[in-house]
Amino acid sequence: MECVSCKNKENLTFFSIKNNGLKCENCAKSDKSVIRISNASLYAIRYIVMSELKKLFSFNIPEESIEELKLISKIYLEEKLEKSYKFEKII
Ligand SMILES: [Zn+2]
Numbered sequence: 001m002e003c004v005s006c007k008n009k010e011n012l013t014f015f016s017i018k019n020n021g022l023k024c025e026n027c028a029k030s031d032k033s034v035i036r037i038s039n040a041s042l043y044a045i046r047y048i049v050m051s052e053l054k055k056l057f058s059f060n061i062p063e064e065s066i067e068e069l070k071l072i073s074k075i076y077l078e079e080k081l082e083k084s085y086k087f088e089k090i091i
Contacts, residue, residue, distance in 0.1 A: 001046055003027055013037060015045075015072055017079045033079075035072055040065040 002009045002057045004021035013089070014028035015035050021041070028034040037045070061069075 001049070012042060015076075017076060035075065037072065038065060038068060041068045041072070043070060 001012060001022055003012060003024040004016060004019045005023060005027035008024040008026075011024045011026075012022040013036060013076040014023045014031075016023045016028070016031050017035070018031060019033075020043075022033055023031060040062050043074050044065055059080060
């Protein structure tokens with residue numbers, strides 16, 4: 001996986017709603033739609049992206065990462081479905 005802007009493979013600690021992908025710390029600074037993600041969530045996203053569907057039912061992630069992933073999914077889906085939605089509401 002790499003930064004959607006600069007292709008950097010290091011410090012991918014942000015998810016950009018605008019660009020549909022991970023961003024490094026540098027690129028995240030100029031993107032207001034980024035969400036900071038933990039290593040556990042990054043690992044989970046990587047796992048989901050790279051796994052075959054049948055494997056999705058057999059992995060464990062920490063409870064706090066599940067909450068984080070729920071939040072990211074919610075923001076992402078609402079943004080993509082173009083519902084009227086204020087980003088500030090959840091922060
Ligand atoms: Zn970058």
